[in-house]
Amino acid sequence: MDILRFITAGSVDDGKSTLIGRLLYDSKSIMIDQLEAIEKQTKNKEEGEIDLALLTDGLRAEREQGITIDVAYKYFATPKRKFIIADAPGHIQYTRNMVTGASNANLIIILVDARGGVVEQTRRHSIIASLLGLRHVVVAVNKMDLVNNSQDVFNNIVIDYANLAKSLGLEDVTYIPISALKGHNIVDKSDEIGWYEGPSLLEVLENVQVQQDIDLEHARFPVQYVIRPQTEDLHDYRGYAGKLVSGIYKKGDAVTVLPSGITSTISAIETGGKQVEEAFAPQSIVLHLADDIDISRGDVIVKSTDLPQVEQELEVLLCWMDSKPLTAGKKYLLQLNTTVVKSVVKEIEYKIDVNTLEQLAAPEQAALNDIVKVVIKTAKPLVFDQYKKLRGNGGAILIDETSHVTVGACMIQ
């Protein structure tokens, strides 16, 4: 049994919350008391059937206004997999929430209303999915019952979306005709859409292969914490604790500590207090080196056979997440895994139109939810990989030095 993390994109009108409610309900992940609570609310609103969408609206403000204001996480499991859903709102002003939810996801479900087809919002969600490096896309064509379950309608949407996916480089795309409200093709195959021969949505989620998405080739180990008991019997114990971002480390491997460039050899590896011969991503481990060298939090231990980039000037695709706009020349802290460095946004090169992927003329400022291409200079050399090549060592955040708020998501190019 493993874990699949996915994000659902779409607005309330597309039936996104209903879809999640349906997945939870039909997979029997909703308990009686939770159902009773939403039944009570549904009655208050004087609507007919149980409103499954209410299951995902967490906060009072959301329930009152009937909106979703933030990423909510939902959980369910089948005998095959544990699922973590990042439920992100689809409205344009919430790009930042979608970027947040997508940053940890393996897969995205893009909801398309069968009546409207591929629209601006579909393009926007797909563009963000491709920028964030999501490898697996499920296009759920919803409300099929409202177009008489028409195969032609579905096929036309598939053709439209396939063009979009091709232009964005999205390779693994699955299309499913569904009705979230009626429960068609969500957990079980529906007889109503008899011409569709593919799997149900849950079957796709259970079987999509995500193991190979973990990069086992480029070994990256950011040091989080140094364990030094300094007791009498453990006087010389010095273990570097951290979680493997990628790759496989074996006892005896030649390693390089960056940014210093000092080399050594792995003398021991521990996981959960036990000595092991090898470890792999995403395990949390303690690493021991043969030589006594000065290593602290923020250093990255890599295998000497494959080095990441170590540079001070970065080309970055930046999603701006703060209400205060970004101006070129402003200083921020940049955090990449365990490294925090002072940095300055030297230049805004262009803005990306998230509906068309077009490059627009460089704005003077970047506003909340803008995605811009920038050049960032760091005060010290940064150890990184291109986001496209290695998500776990190419995604960084920008932090405002005075408010300490996370203001931007960087995908290093």
Next chain:
Amino acid sequence: MYELDYLDQLESEAIHIFREVAGQFERPALLFSGGKDSITLVHLALKAFRPGKFPFPLVHIDTGHNFPEALEYRDRLAAQIDEKLIVRNVGDTIKAKGLTEPKGKFASRNALQTFTLLDTIEEFEFDACIGGARRDEEKARAKERIFSVRDEFGQWDPKRQRPELWNTYNGRISKGENVRVFPISNWTELDIWNYIRREKIELPSIYFAHEREVLEHEGQLVAISDFITLEPGDSVVTKTVRYRTVGDMTCTAAVESDASDIDGIIKEIIATKTSERGETRIDDRVSEAAMEDRKKNGYF
């Protein structure tokens, strides 16, 4: 095959979060209640930091209404792992601050806990408090970050949460603020039990079926103790019960069960139709937004 089982993935994520706390904060604390979730946290902390010591003490905010079995377990565990335990009593806060003791049949000090917690944070200048809250527990928790920044009054503002991207946690704060950290955010109740079974973690005896005198009240079974007020006409019976969650004796209900071991409990949880909090927490029934409101006021 280089593949991690789901429990190993969850474990690795939690250990990573623990070490981020150790790396980013000056004076963290682990809030320990004696319940299964905080016991799991301690187990994960052992994996994160041994053979070194924890870079934080265990802190228990004791309402004075705890199950004796949980307190006994707490003291034994702290001694066994040889880590520092700090206990602060809600009763003392009530006296010192002249707070009003809650009244009523199940007079719960649960809400007053927040006062003691905030005082304790101030006393020791804790900048991060690690807790065992899970997002599957409750709707408001489903929206909270793993690193959740609280203002100097301990308040959670759901609309001003920092975006949390990749596995990067921003723990930078201003003076007076603190961060609540939830390493098992992504675990469900069943994940916890499966992990406890796999790791053979010992639990307080009240988690397993035992005979107990209980009051039947609106479908819930509340243990008879000095902390609840019995009235004429109350139906007190002896039943074989276990606890699915362990909080205060005044606001935690037992469930009828014969499950005397972890396998039995897991079977029951898979078959159950009621959520953990719905079945056993009297305090969440107050209103639809009970948890949201308490969190905004500094609660865990």
